[in-house]
Amino acid sequence: MEALVVQNLSVAYDKKTVLESASVSVPTGHLAAIIGPNGAGKSTFLKAVLNQLPNKVGNVAILGKAFSPKSLQVGYVPQRNAVDWDFPTTAIDVVLMGRYGHRGLFKRPTKNDRALAMEALSSVGMQDFADRSIGQLSGGQQQRVFLARALAQNAEIYFLDEPFAGVDAATEKTIIDILKNLKAQGKSIFVVHHDLQTVKEYFDYTILLNKTILAAGKTEEVFTPDKLQQTYGGKLFIMEAM
Template sequence: MEESLVVKDLTVSYSNKIAIKNLDISVDSGKLIGIIGPNGSGKSTFVKSVLGLVPKDSGEVQIFGKSIDKIRKNIAYIPQRSNIDWNFPILVKDTVIQGTYPKLGLFSRPKEKEKTRAMEALRKVGMEEFADKQIGELSGGQQQRVFLARSLAQNADIFFMDEPFVGIDIHSEEVIIKILKELRDQGKTLFVIHHDLTKVKDYFDDLILVNGGLVAAGPVSEVFTPDLMEKTFNAPLAVLKNMGGKLS
């Protein structure tokens, strides 16, 4: 199986404080992967450094055997909702059609084909009736579905999503995870920063456990264990169970 992501000796720091240290990992393609860890553990930093959005102190990153600059147009990224300016005056349909931009030429504009693809993506996430709404008028779950539609319009091969299920309604979460699993079944690779331990076994094939570096990575059945979760969260099992985690 082809490796979708290979990271070697990744170290990232902010203001001389190390956020990620000496992280090494390789991940096969065609999987839905959860990135788990406590607040401030470096989950978002890991993803942003992989994508070249924050500088690395050291390390090498390859996606499908290529550097990020050579494959960026095939990568979809959905940041945390709190990092998005929802007051920006843009319509839902225009937000989604932005997903087609990476594969257009430098001075090309979206044509009918791209507009059709954007509407198909909106229909896929159940948001076509909101196409002419300003994105700030939507609920949190609706906004997240629109950004997923933008990624679908991009027709990416690998997806990175930062806390997509935070602050959204149950219906939107069900729509999103259903689509993510369908993408996985189509051979896409998806990385999802996640915090709800109760959903881990239902949602993911593999896990990456992070706390200032790599704690463990592998299939959920092997990694979602009491010992490794205690090590990841620096908390006793009783506390983790109170968080809702049903550990094997």
């Protein structure tokens, strides 16, 4: 079974096409980067895949099925700027949201739910901040909490929108170590990523996107100077490390 199959996915805002006829098929068990220049439609692609945009056309299958927001198999970590950090809730309550699908929205969390939530917080080094308001956390701490929420869900496939943006080096290492561990468990992970210098180190699969998907495959085959120049419109300075 493929982790993700996208066929002719297009999105337009105010009659302006943001994503056009994007198609890709990705096997399960990969840690995949979605990369491309600013304004290329990377976040739009992720939201369209997760059926968050009404103005889209095309077909998407996640683990062989059309996506449902109630799916327990799919975990999502949005960009930090998409979250209301002034909402009066604690870190542990945010992580417990990852358990809603297992028990129902209006049922009280069980002891097992709380134990799993604390385990998820511990895995991202945030167990000592369980009762802290999310608005009092640093950017990196907030990102760790939202990753913990996805982990508490115990999904099979994860989508993360720029999880390393605005975090410190320690948080970035924590996050990538967790993602690599998920991959080792056979999970599938898709990450919108902007730092080209870490692509080869972090990801075994790469999707190149600029308004449409230009290439996708194993990182060593796709992350090449020629394909990057094509994706970034010739405006890319290729580091020697590549």
